[in-house]
Amino acid sequence: MRVRGISCLFETRGGKAVISCCCHHNIMTVYVLSDGSGPCSQVPSHLTRIPMALLCPNTNYNNKTVKGEVIHKGPLVRVATDDLILKTIIHEEDAMQNVDCQRMSINMIIFGALAESFSHRVNPGDILWVSGFTVGKSPTANKDKLHPCNLLLSGDDACIYVSKQRPPEPRSPLASRGSSLTPDVDLRTPRAPRYTYVRLDELKNMAVVNVYGVVVFFKQPFKSRGTDYCSSLKITDQSEHKIGCTIFCEKLEDHPRIFQTGDIIRMHRVKVHLYNSSLTLVNTFGFSVVTFSGTVGGGMEPRTSSKSLQLDEDDRRTIEELRAWAACQALLSSVSAAVPLSAVQPNAYFDLICQLLAKASIDSTCTLLRVWDGTRCPHALLKVIVEPNSTEGPSSFSKYKESHIANVLVYDNHVEVSRHLKPGAFLRIYNLRAIPGSSRVPGLTSSQPVELDHLAFHLHGGTSYGRGIRLLPENSPDVQELRRATEAFLDHQDEEVSELNDSELLEVWSTPPEFIEGDVLDCRTERCCDHQLQLVTLSQVKQSAGGQTHHVRAQIGSYEPRQLHRALKLFCCSCSAIQDVPDEELLAGIFSEATRRPAACAPPPWALSGQVDLPGDASASQQHSPSVHLSTKLMTEGKTEQLIFLMGCSLEETQHLAAAYPNVVPVAPFGGRLALLDLTAPFLFRGTNRHYGCKRCSEAAVREPSAAGVEQIDEKMIAETLGVQPLQLVLLMKLQLQDATDTLDVYLWRHAELFFSVAATDVSANQEAQNSIHRTMETLCPAEGSIGERPWLDLCLMAYQTEGEDRQIQTCYQICNTVVVKPCCNSPDNTQ
Numbered sequence: 100m101r102v103r104g105i106s107c108l109f110e111t112r113g114g115k116a117v118i119s120c121c122c123h124h125n126i127m128t129v130y131v132l133s134d135g136s137g138p139c140s141q142v143p144s145h146l147t148r149i150p151m152a153l154l155c156p157n158t159n160y161n162n163k164t165v166k167g168e169v170i171h172k173g174p175l176v177r178v179a180t181d182d183l184i185l186k187t188i189i190h191e192e193d194a195m196q197n198v199d200c201q202r203m204s205i206n207m208i209i210f211g212a213l214a215e216s217f218s219h220r221v222n223p224g225d226i227l228w229v230s231g232f233t234v235g236k237s238p239t240a241n242k243d244k245l246h247p248c249n250l251l252l253s254g255d256d257a258c259i260y261v262s263k264q265r266p267p268e269p270r271s272p273l274a275s276r277g278s279s280l281t282p283d284v285d286l287r288t289p290r291a292p293r294y295t296y297v298r299l300d301e302l303k304n305m306a307v308v309n310v311y312g313v314v315v316f317f318k319q320p321f322k323s324r325g326t327d328y329c330s331s332l333k334i335t336d337q338s339e340h341k342i343g344c345t346i347f348c349e350k351l352e353d354h355p356r357i358f359q360t361g362d363i364i365r366m367h368r369v370k371v372h373l374y375n376s377s378l379t380l381v382n383t384f385g386f387s388v389v390t391f392s393g394t395v396g397g398g399m400e401p402r403t404s405s406k407s408l409q410l411d412e413d414d415r416r417t418i419e420e421l422r423a424w425a426a427c428q429a430l431l432s433s434v435s436a437a438v439p440l441s442a443v444q445p446n447a448y449f450d451l452i453c454q455l456l457a458k459a460s461i462d463s464t465c466t467l468l469r470v471w472d473g474t475r476c477p478h479a480l481l482k483v484i485v486e487p488n489s490t491e492g493p494s495s496f497s498k499y500k501e502s503h504i505a506n507v508l509v510y511d512n513h514v515e516v517s518r519h520l521k522p523g524a525f526l527r528i529y530n531l532r533a534i535p536g537s538s539r540v541p542g543l544t545s546s547q548p549v550e551l552d553h554l555a556f557h558l559h560g561g562t563s564y565g566r567g568i569r570l571l572p573e574n575s576p577d578v579q580e581l582r583r584a585t586e587a588f589l590d591h592q593d594e595e596v597s598e599l600n601d602s603e604l605l606e607v608w609s610t611p612p613e614f615i616e617g618d619v620l621d622c623r624t625e626r627c628c629d630h631q632l633q634l635v636t637l638s639q640v641k642q643s644a645g646g647q648t649h650h651v652r653a654q655i656g657s658y659e660p661r662q663l664h665r666a667l668k669l670f671c672c673s674c675s676a677i678q679d680v681p682d683e684e685l686l687a688g689i690f691s692e693a694t695r696r697p698a699a700c701a702p703p704p705w706a707l708s709g710q711v712d713l714p715g716d717a718s719a720s721q722q723h724s725p726s727v728h729l730s731t732k733l734m735t736e737g738k739t740e741q742l743i744f745l746m747g748c749s750l751e752e753t754q755h756l757a758a759a760y761p762n763v764v765p766v767a768p769f770g771g772r773l774a775l776l777d778l779t780a781p782f783l784f785r786g787t788n789r790h791y792g793c794k795r796c797s798e799a800a801v802r803e804p805s806a807a808g809v810e811q812i813d814e815k816m817i818a819e820t821l822g823v824q825p826l827q828l829v830l831l832m833k834l835q836l837q838d839a840t841d842t843l844d845v846y847l848w849r850h851a852e853l854f855f856s857v858a859a860t861d862v863s864a865n866q867e868a869q870n871s872i873h874r875t876m877e878t879l880c881p882a883e884g885s886i887g888e889r890p891w892l893d894l895c896l897m898a899y900q901t902e903g904e905d906r907q908i909q910t911c912y913q914i915c916n917t918v919v920v921k922p923c924c925n926s927p928d929n930t931q
Contacts, residue, residue, distance in 0.1 A: 152385035175218040440505055670828075
């Protein structure tokens with residue numbers, strides 16, 4: 100309320116009140132507290148402190164106060180003849196644990212008379228209690244990395260209580276800080292606060308609390324109807340009260356990482372709600388969670404995505420007390436210990452801890468996971484036959500290892516989870532069912548045999564009984580146990596080598612043969628570089644510094660992508676970006692959307708426009724009328740049909756016309772003029788070849804071309820005219836090399852065309868070129884057979900350093916100056 104009145108500043112010094120009055124437009128107050136009886140005791144008792152982390156817009160904060168230290172004080176600014184504004188930053192020193200530093204400091208905007216009083220009475224380092232504020236979104240949060248909200252103080256209710264501190268030293272960063280609102284350095288490291296935890300039998304409705312508990316039931320996170328994932332669990336503690344918990348978080352990593360019932364969970368800032376006459380806990384603003392193993396005497400390794408987790412002795416004592424208590428309770432007698440494959444019984448539901456070896460999509464509702472745990476199921480297991488090129492990971496294994504592998508069929512919502520799993524990952528599969536006599540496998544061909552007496556493993560859809568899949572970390576005790584089991588398998592496999600032939604010995608030991616040349620090789624590689632280098636092992640390559648070139652002899656153990664059409668990429672020579680080639684469905688959608696745009700468009704003054712007559716079967720719809728635009732300059736040069744601009748055609752129609760014209764540029768109306776399509780789509784069609792442009796480096800516009808002095812217009816001339824930075828088709832593959840000493844991941848990229856003797860542009864449009872690469876890789880790294888049947892290759896490797904996603908420098912390797920040499924099929928005696 101804006102009135103003429105009196106603003107009073109109250110100071111207490113030595114128990115005496117000093118009152119100074121001045122005339123202002125607003126009635127607002129700053130109270131400077133004395134140190135004698137303790138500043139906190141002088142803040143009105145009806146005000147309740149709220150942590151900064153819990154502040155959010157559109158909430159009533161009557162009778163609430165925020166505490167913080169002034170770490171920056173801006174100048175007093177007059178925004179009108181009768182109004183003032185001041186910006187300051189306060190920092191919550193005793194912020195709650197696990198809160199980002201971003202939420203521990205907040206911008207505070209003060210208006211009117213209160214701003215002037217604040218400017219005169221408050222200094223950096225003072226401690227404030229702020230009340231009568233409102234909360235709004237901060238427009239500078241992304242820039243200054245402070246709290247996403249602002250505190251706004253204006254009106255009669257705004258009030259600030261100040262505890263004066265000693266002035267900072269003259270050379271202190273706080274004393275010398277300028278007027279910028281963006282702190283350049285971390286101003287302080289907050290002390291780890293002590294938290295208060297509430298027993299589950301003392302929960303009060305609508306209270307925000309911190310709790311510890313033992314998990315007695317849980318479901319893995321599942322997709323909710325909105326944008327969040329939802330976790331559901333039930334916990335208990337020494338009070339023996341069981342409380343349900345519902346957690347909604349957008350990111351999976353923010354959900355509790357629970358591996359089994361009996362795990363210990365700690366949750367901060369959960370709100371108590373009364374639902375169906377029962378109390379339940381729901382996450383609220385500033386929520387954080389961490390879980391621990393419930394095993395008595397187990398490690399204290401926390402499972403959390405937080406990088407600022409701090410555990411003190413009280414936390415460790417609480418965890419050990421809960422572990423000891425839970426171990427003595429009958430309610431946890433049903434804790435589901437995982438069952439190894441060697442102990443699985445028909446018709447049983449069980450948890451399986453295993454390693455994923457390979458996976459394949461059966462159909463949109465079912466995925467096959469090929470897993471093992473180093474033990475062998477005593478029952479005959481269902482065999483599932485899939486195409487090798489649809490398998491991610493090895494498509495075949497040795498006969499002995501194959502007998503220890505289980506095929507798990509996962510359905511419905513678990514299919515989405517399985518898409519993110521990589522071969523080699525360690526998993527815990529919950530509520531897996533062993534079904535005897537099952538032969539129904541969806542989506543498979545008639546080659547699938549009928550096996551009525553075999554055991555099948557199914558993970559049904561839904562989340563009932565905690566059904567789901569959990570990725571286990573490498574340091575998990577379950578993973579360590581699984582590693583011991585698989586190592587025991589390998590030791591037992593070594594005992595069987597007396598009956599193996601030489602190639603099978605090579606598979607077991609990965610030992611190179613005494614000679615590498617002979618008729619057994621289907622193809623080989625040659626180095627075509629000028630380096631005079633000695634052969635080194637892969638282990639020596641790893642130990643060498645970056646930036647060197649190495650000559651090695653190794654086998655290809657595996658490669659990615661297995662579906663070779665995905666190896667075709669688009670590369671920008673200007674910004675070095677690499678992207679996937681868009682699929683047909685995406686391109687068809689872009690062209691379809693362009694045809695639906697309003698056709699009102701003034702052609703350029705240099706263009707001659709007309710309609711396109713398409714054959715009757717070239718278009719599925721006659722609801723649009725494609726048009727063509729020709730360059731008058733090209734007409735005068737006698738090159739009318741060498742380049743056309745095509746508007747209003749579908750992808751299929753554009754491809755049809757590209758077969759008849761040398762160069763076709765698809766365009767669409769935009770803002771009343773002609774424009775190129777989104778550069779996700781090709782900017783040029785030349786016969787069966789498509790040419791793409793870089794969105795980042797292009798300044799695309801429809802301009803009139805000129806071909807003076809040249810007989811034929813090429814793609815480079817068109818790209819330059821249109822302001823498009825063309826993308827280059829390249830082949831990109833990741834190979835895992837192996838020899839007797841180590842394995843090494845290398846890339847095949849810049850010299851991939853030399854390696855395969857095939858151009859990437861041919862691969863994009865020529866089936867025979869695609870088949871050539873497929874046959875080469877099948878020879879160098881066959882899907883079937885043992886490692887010993889794979890040829891030993893002479894390779895030149897280039898080591899280089901690059902910056903990873905975490906901005907750490909890492910060493911990478913590329914195959915260079917190497918070409919595959921195939922034997923002459925008509926000359927069997929030729930040893931080359």
